[in-house]
């Protein structure tokens with residue numbers, strides 16, 4: 143019998159105490175085996191929300207959560223000699239945002255640079271889409287792979303994207319569901335432990351974090367995004383993994399397209415080197431950071447960036463996407479001919495009423511509109527309409543003319559197109575004077 147008891151741990155944290163690793167393991171064990179009731183876990187989460195955690199505590203909590211279920215052995219999945227001496231397996235994680243289709247382009251590029259990418263990805267959540275939903279707009283593509291298939295595809299193609307298994311970090315699954323209904327989601331140590339526990343369990347040696355910041359993201363201001371990034375880098379260090387965090391802008395949608403198949407098309411354009419400027423810049427930077435972390439022979443960021451651009455220009459990255467899609471049952475013709483991907487039948491443009499400059503675009507409102515059009519779920523298990531969405535013809539800093547298109551809505555019918563267009567009118571703020579385009583990369587935080 144453990145001499146620890148939940149009430150003592152709740153009061154200790156309530157009064158600002160620091161947990162020992164043993165106490166944190168006890169709490170995580172209790173989450174997984176059900177021996178600590180939800181009301182006590184919820185009270186403890188609220189105590190953490192108010193009192194915070196030291197970096198050492200957050201690291202121990204993360205490690206205990208990462209080890210609460212299955213862990214992947216990506217290195218063991220590769221044959222001897224498949225990795226160059228000293229090379230690391232690198233993963234990426236984005237905290238999620240509107241129009242964030244980064245994984246769809248980054249995975250193939252990094253794999254084409256010779257670094258294996260084996261990823262677990264999620265589905266959409268609220269206003270923010272999910273990689274698995276986007277990939278499922280390619281007919282036949284499936285995220286369900288046996289461990290053996292995962293291993294084989296990682297070895298043969300160097301790129302696998304699978305759905306999150308229920309047994310990966312089950313403590314997070316339990317705690318996240320409780321936080322969701324007890325007002326304790328916005329606790330930095332709990333967010334950091336939640337994200338990093340899944341990343342550590344997923345088996346990469348090194349991780350590039352894309353922490354989104356702005357109205358279309360989870361962290362709305364730069365100070366909070368920096369604090370979260372610093373904590374996740376510290377947790378990675380404590381767990382013996384290399385982590386680089388980029389803080390990137392999410393005031394307006396990323397790229398132009400929001401909506402599942404529309405975003406796959408935009409990712410394909412980006413692999414041709416013709417993506418929207420902000421998205422192309424972010425993709426190339428995330429890839430370069432991954433190559434820099436993963437390949438000790440790469441040199442500096444400039445050299446990594448050159449390698450990334452070569453993988454795009456040579457067509458190798460696009461071919462990697464084709465091979466990956468085919469390996470997971472998808473129709474590769476839809477990658478070579480993206481016009482064959484699903485597209486909703488009604489296209490309706492939102493027109494500017496006045497000439498001027500775009501000063502703001504409310505990304506969250508666009509994300510919610512796409513959910514309303516049927517591109518996301520309102521309830522767990524809802525079916526998704528892959529062909530609906532919004533394509534922005536203007537971004538912050540662009541000049542508008544009276545009657546010019548600000549964006550185009552793709553909808554299943556006339557009625558939902560009209561509702562979406564009137565809703566989106568409030569999402570664009572147009573004013574007289576010019577304003578600068580928004581920066582993409584706001585900061586970079588490393589463990590050094």
Ligand code: URA
Nearest residue numbers: 318332333334336337
């Ligand atoms: N994403 C996660 O996985 N967990 C959080 O707590 C927040 C965002």
